[in-house]
Amino acid sequence: MNAYWNPEIETMSRDALTTLQDRRLRTALNHAYTNCKPYRAKMEAAGILPGDINGVEDLWKLPMTHKSDLRDSYPYGMFAVPMGDVVRIHASSGTTGKQTVVGYTAQDIAVWGECMARCLTMAGATKDDIVHVSYGYGLFTGGLGGHIGGETIGAATIPASTGNTKRQLQMFSDFGSTVLLCTPSYAMHLGDAVLEEGIRDQLKLRIGLFGAEPWTEEMRGEIESRLGVRAHDIYGLSEVMGPGVSCDCPERKGLHVMEDHFLVEIVDPHTGKPLPDGVPGELVFTCVTKEALPLIRYNTRDICTIDRSPCACGRNLTRMGKITGRTDDMLIIRGVNVFPSQVESVLLGVAGVAPYYRLVVDRINNLDALEIQVEMTEGLFSDEERRIESTVRRIEKDVLSMLGISAKITLVSHGTIERFEGKAKRVLDRRTP
Amino acid sequence: MVIEQISVFVENKQGALSEVLEVLAEGKIDLRAISIADTSDFGILRMIVPDPDKTLALLKAKGITASKTEVTGCKLPDEPGALYRVLKTLEGISVEYIYAFLTRRDEDAYVIIRVEDNERAQEVLRAAGHTIIGSEDVYSL
Ligand SMILES: [Zn+2]
Numbered sequence: 001m002n003a004y005w006n007p008e009i010e011t012m013s014r015d016a017l018t019t020l021q022d023r024r025l026r027t028a029l030n031h032a033y034t035n036c037k038p039y040r041a042k043m044e045a046a047g048i049l050p051g052d053i054n055g056v057e058d059l060w061k062l063p064m065t066h067k068s069d070l071r072d073s074y075p076y077g078m079f080a081v082p083m084g085d086v087v088r089i090h091a092s093s094g095t096t097g098k099q100t101v102v103g104y105t106a107q108d109i110a111v112w113g114e115c116m117a118r119c120l121t122m123a124g125a126t127k128d129d130i131v132h133v134s135y136g137y138g139l140f141t142g143g144l145g146g147h148i149g150g151e152t153i154g155a156a157t158i159p160a161s162t163g164n165t166k167r168q169l170q171m172f173s174d175f176g177s178t179v180l181l182c183t184p185s186y187a188m189h190l191g192d193a194v195l196e197e198g199i200r201d202q203l204k205l206r207i208g209l210f211g212a213e214p215w216t217e218e219m220r221g222e223i224e225s226r227l228g229v230r231a232h233d234i235y236g237l238s239e240v241m242g243p244g245v246s247c248d249c250p251e252r253k254g255l256h257v258m259e260d261h262f263l264v265e266i267v268d269p270h271t272g273k274p275l276p277d278g279v280p281g282e283l284v285f286t287c288v289t290k291e292a293l294p295l296i297r298y299n300t301r302d303i304c305t306i307d308r309s310p311c312a313c314g315r316n317l318t319r320m321g322k323i324t325g326r327t328d329d330m331l332i333i334r335g336v337n338v339f340p341s342q343v344e345s346v347l348l349g350v351a352g353v354a355p356y357y358r359l360v361v362d363r364i365n366n367l368d369a370l371e372i373q374v375e376m377t378e379g380l381f382s383d384e385e386r387r388i389e390s391t392v393r394r395i396e397k398d399v400l401s402m403l404g405i406s407a408k409i410t411l412v413s414h415g416t417i418e419r420f421e422g423k424a425k426r427v428l429d430r431r432t433p
Numbered sequence: 434m435v436i437e438q439i440s441v442f443v444e445n446k447q448g449a450l451s452e453v454l455e456v457l458a459e460g461k462i463d464l465r466a467i468s469i470a471d472t473s474d475f476g477i478l479r480m481i482v483p484d485p486d487k488t489l490a491l492l493k494a495k496g497i498t499a500s501k502t503e504v505t506g507c508k509l510p511d512e513p514g515a516l517y518r519v520l521k522t523l524e525g526i527s528v529e530y531i532y533a534f535l536t537r538r539d540e541d542a543y544v545i546i547r548v549e550d551n552e553r554a555q556e557v558l559r560a561a562g563h564t565i566i567g568s569e570d571v572y573s574l
Contacts, residue, residue: 378498
């Protein structure tokens with residue numbers, strides 16, 4: 001069963017879509033060049049005028065935009081409309097320094113609602129659902145992004161926000177929530193609580209849309225069995241819009257990008273040159289309809305692949321793979337690129353092991369050392385040390401074959417690794433630069 | 434006739450064992466016998482208590498990973514070579530671990546033996562004239 005929120009766009013032929021993108025790209029570049037000084041300066045420095053770009057095929061000629069550009073223009077330096085036309089401000093806190101501030105016009109918010117409505121519909125939600133939004137409400141785009149999606153499709157939408165797990169469970173059962181939106185780590189946490197309380201049978205949850213942090217197929221299975229939902233991956237970032245930039249359809253073979261609004265490219269992290277489809281690299285977006293904050297070739301630093309082939313669901317929108325890491329959370333250990341998500345995928349492949357872990361990187365005798373702290377679980381525990389040891393050896397072996405470097409596995413007590421209700425932070429790097 | 438033993442995970446860090454013992458003390462759990470398996474990476478605290486189910490629930494409520502295992506108990510005359518004779522009897526049966534304890538009540542020593550097949554081990558021990566003890570015996574010590 002395939003439902004589309006906007007069948008005309010979602011099933012449009014690639015040729016018709018490209019024509020639409022070309023036209024919108026030219027308009028977006030004119031808008032950025034005319035109304036946003038930093039873009040004008042960037043383009044002038046690169047010796048390019050909006051007129052030099054005919055369409056999507058010329059995209060690679062344009063200079064890239066980075067998070068630092070937004071930070072340097074804090075707070076409103078890259079806004080391209082008068083403040084009188086801005087109706088919403090969001091901000092994301094960086095780990096270093098200033099926040100990144102983003103703005104929206106009424107039209108930008110309408111586009112957001114449209115994109116989120118497509119995602120919810122793609123995942124199977126309808127106006128008869130009860131949409132429970134457990135993303136944080138506030139400056140973070142998750143809460144209000146999920147919210148506008150629920151309202152746009154006409155569903156009863158609960159602004160549950162994040163935290164207070166007991167109350168979340170109470171609302172699940174009392175309000176009859178059928179669709180859940182939150183981060184995958186919070187979904188795991190809620191799932192654990194549901195198991196602990198033994199109330200899974202009282203829940204009506206059937207669909208989950210989880211995003212804002214990378215997760216694995218194994219974690220998808222874990223969440224589905226804990227909460228009894230069909231779990232979809234939803235992607236977005238505040239610089240581009242917020243949640244709803246892409247989402248996986250019932251086929252679940254990649255996340256369809258809302259390409260009539262966001263052009264997508266994959267570039268080589270070292271050279272910045274576009275890579276062929278299917279080759280992993282940095283994900284780059286260009287917003288072609290954004291008014292308040294134009295975004296031209298914004299490098300997300302997320303690592304993934306894209307696939308432009310038609311999907312069995314009937315959509316021709318390009319699919320991006322799961323985010324396998326970020327070039328800025330990428331750890332380089334003994335010269336090898338390591339992503340926390342790789343470790344997570346190993347742990348979820350070992351029976352009885354919970355995906356609660358922490359990577360501790362240290363430099364011992366001038367050599368990088370990786371320790372992976374894994375929580376003890378009932379499934380892993382035994383009264384015989386040799387059984388526990390054999391599971392530990394198995395994890396060590398799988399980590400070695402996945403990462404190409406060895407790691408020491410340390411078992412820690414249950415509950416000692418922090419459960420994250422927002423974005424998970426799983427790395428402690430003790431190496432001094 | 435088996436004895437229920439409680440096994441507890443003990444993280445390899447300072448104070449981890451005392452944390453577990455503190456929970457047991459607060460719960461007024463009377464430890465009849467105790468043994469600690471210590472590897473370089475973690476430890477397992479094994480113990481015999483009067484009410485295994487209550488103890489297990491108490492530990493779990495505190496988020497401590499623990500499990501219940503059925504083990505064989507055997508009474509030993511308090512004389513040299515007694516433990517050796519028990520192990521000799523069990524030749525051919527793979528013993529995972531074994532630990533002994535004494536009581537104030539009588540002169541005898543007791544051993545806890547962890548094997549895969551309690552029934553078979555007990556048959557062999559009985560045939561060789563050893564006394565098998567069960568939960569009732571050990572809890573009332
Ligand atoms: Zn599809």
